Amino acid sequence: MRLLQSIYRHHKSVGGALGRRFFVTSVGAEEYARRNYANNASEYNTVVTSLTSQRRFFLLRDVYDDMMLDGVQPTRDLFHSLIVGTMKGSRLQDTFFFRDQMKANGFLPDVAVYNYLISVCGKCKNSDQAIRIFEEMKKYEVKPNGQTYVCLLNACGAAGQLDPVYAIVRDMTAAGAGLDKFCYAGLITAHTNKIPRADDTATKIIELVEQSKGWSSVETSGNNAENEMMGVSKEELYNLPTAEYVHRRGGFLNRLLTVYHVAFHACAELKDVQAMETLLEMLKKDRKSPDVYIVMQNIRCYLHSGDIDNGHKVFEDYICSEKFPPAELYATLVEGAMFGYTPKGMQLAQDTLVNMNSRNIFLSPRMGSDLLLVAAGEKSGGYTTANYIWDLMQARKITPSLPAVEAYYTGLKDREVPADDPRLVVVSRAYDNLLRGRPGAVRQQ
Numbered sequence: 001m002r003l004l005q006s007i008y009r010h011h012k013s014v015g016g017a018l019g020r021r022f023f024v025t026s027v028g029a030e031e032y033a034r035r036n037y038a039n040n041a042s043e044y045n046t047v048v049t050s051l052t053s054q055r056r057f058f059l060l061r062d063v064y065d066d067m068m069l070d071g072v073q074p075t076r077d078l079f080h081s082l083i084v085g086t087m088k089g090s091r092l093q094d095t096f097f098f099r100d101q102m103k104a105n106g107f108l109p110d111v112a113v114y115n116y117l118i119s120v121c122g123k124c125k126n127s128d129q130a131i132r133i134f135e136e137m138k139k140y141e142v143k144p145n146g147q148t149y150v151c152l153l154n155a156c157g158a159a160g161q162l163d164p165v166y167a168i169v170r171d172m173t174a175a176g177a178g179l180d181k182f183c184y185a186g187l188i189t190a191h192t193n194k195i196p197r198a199d200d201t202a203t204k205i206i207e208l209v210e211q212s213k214g215w216s217s218v219e220t221s222g223n224n225a226e227n228e229m230m231g232v233s234k235e236e237l238y239n240l241p242t243a244e245y246v247h248r249r250g251g252f253l254n255r256l257l258t259v260y261h262v263a264f265h266a267c268a269e270l271k272d273v274q275a276m277e278t279l280l281e282m283l284k285k286d287r288k289s290p291d292v293y294i295v296m297q298n299i300r301c302y303l304h305s306g307d308i309d310n311g312h313k314v315f316e317d318y319i320c321s322e323k324f325p326p327a328e329l330y331a332t333l334v335e336g337a338m339f340g341y342t343p344k345g346m347q348l349a350q351d352t353l354v355n356m357n358s359r360n361i362f363l364s365p366r367m368g369s370d371l372l373l374v375a376a377g378e379k380s381g382g383y384t385t386a387n388y389i390w391d392l393m394q395a396r397k398i399t400p401s402l403p404a405v406e407a408y409y410t411g412l413k414d415r416e417v418p419a420d421d422p423r424l425v426v427v428s429r430a431y432d433n434l435l436r437g438r439p440g441a442v443r444q445q
Helices: 002-007 017-026 029-035 041-053 057-069 076-088 092-104 111-123 127-139 146-158 162-174 181-193 201-214 224-229 255-270 273-285 292-304 308-320 327-337 343-358 365-375 384-395 402-414 422-436
Strands: none
Touching: 041 057, 041 076, 057 076, 057 092, 076 092, 076 111, 092 111, 111 127, 111 146, 127 146, 146 162, 146 181, 162 181, 181 201, 181 255, 201 255, 201 273, 255 273, 255 292, 273 292, 292 308, 292 327, 308 327, 308 343, 327 343, 327 365, 343 384, 365 384, 365 402, 384 402, 384 422, 402 422
């Protein structure tokens, strides 16, 4: 509520529909206007855009409900903003709710909206729904563009559906469209996510990287300008693992290495050190240098394979190169070092966090929550890493996510910490506060 009230210059209670109806009838128009945070579709669009940029995707339905109660007629642009916001947040049900509301208000989805719908299906690994959306486009005679096919390919790839992926590739090549780097990224993802995995998955990935070096441009006209205006990168539209890094500065991501990025990420997921080292040799032959993202995947691959020494060495080599180390690099080492919860790994994780903090490099709320969730899973030992992550976040007045706090609270309880222990009291209070903000949540005793 406070967040929404701070978005705009007025202050209207959001999320309590019945409360507002009573409020409107019980106070004067002047007081209502003072507490109102949006008065028309344009102002509501500003609120939606702000919430999306703050990653508060779960509030978008509340904003829409408020707008309906205010009797504001939504516009096509507003529906686009709502659908983009829920797509970014991987909120499948909300995205389709807004699609249905868009139709109910007389706006037929255009190709851009259908691309966003297919994209959110990919984020949620729901390839069947993505295919149904594609069929719906045909029903309403909405002509797909090049991005539509790449969205569909990557949506099927995210679900590990190889047959549909290759069917899409055949359709594209039959229509005279070449495969671009994002198509090869989808093919690599499809092989990686296929269950059960084939014995030659790593070999296929390396072959696809080699084939991609002659990639050609797919026709992508139509909604490129809209995507840019809505802040949707191709990496995000196609659900690539690099999506959250494309806007970073300082050489964090070389976008010419898209296929390599997805391939290195796949090797880390597969824990295949040999394939990862083969890719490094290929990169070297191409006279390309690993960017920060590739270095992070190398660290992940070594650590998740149990090779703490080489993972640590890759990190130290980067530090010694005198390039500025982003917080994500430290977080990658910490997360990987905790894999398996070995004494050596947990010590490395804590030492890395101490070193990071001493250099005034801080964890974001998301990184801190993710690391606390992992550290809280330690069943033996002194629980020092989890305690330290919690303390780092408390020092910056950051409350971790509900899953992270719940896991940490449970871990403390399992260690039979006294009920009046100061740490447990603070964690318990934070847990209760988060539960109060999550309808239907139940406290774990």
